[in-house]
Every structure is written in structure tokens, then in C-alpha cells.
Amino acid sequence: MSQCCKGAEPVIKPLHQGISVADVDASIAWYQKMFGFRLVSDDFVPQLPARIAFMELGDFSIELFGVEGAAALPEDRRTPNLDIRTHGTKHVAYSVKDLRTLMADLKSKDVDIAADIFPMAGDLVAFIRDNTGNLIELIQQPK
Numbered sequence: 001m002s003q004c005c006k007g008a009e010p011v012i013k014p015l016h017q018g019i020s021v022a023d024v025d026a027s028i029a030w031y032q033k034m035f036g037f038r039l040v041s042d043d044f045v046p047q048l049p050a051r052i053a054f055m056e057l058g059d060f061s062i063e064l065f066g067v068e069g070a071a072a073l074p075e076d077r078r079t080p081n082l083d084i085r086t087h088g089t090k091h092v093a094y095s096v097k098d099l100r101t102l103m104a105d106l107k108s109k110d111v112d113i114a115a116d117i118f119p120m121a122g123d124l125v126a127f128i129r130d131n132t133g134n135l136i137e138l139i140q141q142p143k
Contacts, residue, residue, distance in 0.1 A: 016054070016061035017092045021132040024051050024066035030131040031055055031062065034109060035094075062092075073133040080115055080127045080135060091127070091135035099124045099140035 021027040024042070031037040037055040044051050051066040076082040083090055096102050099117055103126055107113070114127035114135060124140040 014060070016063050018063040018065060019092075019130070019132075019134055020065045020067065020070060021130070021134070022066075022070075022072070023131070024053050024064050026131050027064050027066075028053055028055065031064075034106060034111060034130075037062065078114065078129055078133040078135065080137075083135060091137050093137035093139055096138050096140050099126060099138055102138060 019027075028039055028042070032039070032055075035057055037057045040054040040056050040061070042051070042053040048065075048067070053064040053066075055062050055064065077086065080091070103113075103117055106128060112129040112131075112133075114129050115125075117124055117126045119125070122142055126138045128136050128138065130136060
């Protein structure tokens with residue numbers, strides 16, 4: 001058996017997702033307002049050079065990168081069915097208990113909807129965009 005699969009505990013587990021954003025302060029506020037993430041750290045790393053803010057929600061973290069002069073997210077990367085035509089990481093997906101209630105709440109906060117609720121492989125799925133246009137998938141799995 002390979003080293004990756006020995007024992008009951010995996011060798012790796014998800015830790016965080018890095019997201020490049022246009023405005024770190026606005027993104028901190030957005031993730032707090034939309035999902036309740038809390039800010040853990042906010043520093044400038046001169047070696048990159050980039051401002052990096054870590055936010056947590058439960059045992060999951062996001063790492064927001066702010067880089068002077070960074071290129072804007074291309075339009076096709078803001079649309080789920082077009083984005084998958086470009087190699088690379090596509091989106092972060094969050095499991096939700098009640099997608100319809102969550103989407104109603106997010107709509108009341110003027111969230112940018114990329115794809116409203118639809119069925120997919122037995123799940124209910126929706127895509128939204130953060131304040132920079134990065135795709136976020138929300139999934140309600142059957143009970």
C-alpha cells in the first residue's frame with residue numbers, strides 16, 4: 001500500500017483556499033457579511049509582495065491575496081460553464097443544509113448570482129460570485 005493511504009487518517013487534508021481579490025478590505029467585509037467568516041490575520045508579505053488576510057469559518061480557512069497591479073478576473077472565469085474550459089482551479093464548494101433559505105438570505109444581501117438553484121446528480125446546486133467575481137458553489141446534498 002502506498003504511503004498516501006496507510007491507516008485510517010489521510011496523509012493530507014484540506015487546509016485553506018487562496019483567493020486573489022481586487023480589494024482585500026472589501027473582500028474581508030464581503031466574506032464576513034455573506035457567510036460569517038472571521039478575520040484571523042492580516043499582514044503584508046514583502047517577499048511576494050502581497051497583502052494576505054486569513055479568514056476562518058469553522059475548521060476551514062480562506063487566504064485572501066491583494067497584489068498591486070494584479071490583472072482583473074477574465075469574464076469567462078466568472079461563468080461556471082465557460083470557466084471549466086480553462087485549466088486550473090475552478091471554485092470553492094460549500095456544503096449547505098438548506099440551499100433555498102441560504103440563497104434567499106444571500107439575495108437579500110444583493111449577492112451576485114452566477115447560476116441560481118438547479119438539480120445536479122441528486123444534489124441542489126447554486127453558484128454565486130464573491131465581490132471580485134470568483135466563483136463559489138453551494139451544494140445541498142440529500143439527507
